[in-house]
Amino acid sequence: MAQMPCPSCKKPLGLTFEFIQKNPIMQCPHCKTIMNFSVSPEIEKKMKEGLAEIERIKKKYKGMVKFG
Numbered sequence: 001m002a003q004m005p006c007p008s009c010k011k012p013l014g015l016t017f018e019f020i021q022k023n024p025i026m027q028c029p030h031c032k033t034i035m036n037f038s039v040s041p042e043i044e045k046k047m048k049e050g051l052a053e054i055e056r057i058k059k060k061y062k063g064m065v066k067f068g
């Protein structure tokens with residue numbers, strides 16, 4: 001089974017191509033780079049929506065967690 005290194009930090013992702021085919025967009029656990037293994041414009045649109053959603057969740061979470 002072939003495994004993909006991160007294209008940014010070159011660290012092994014421990015992911016198979018089968019997994020990538022099912023999950024073409026993912027974030028590197030090491031350097032947090034968003035990787036898009038799909039070239040479909042429809043997927044790209046979904047990725048942007050997904051990233052916007054992640055940002056919304058981050059902001060929401062940030063607002064909910066207060067220390068001190």
Ligand SMILES: [Zn+2]
Nearest residue numbers: 006009028031
């Ligand atoms: Zn990386």
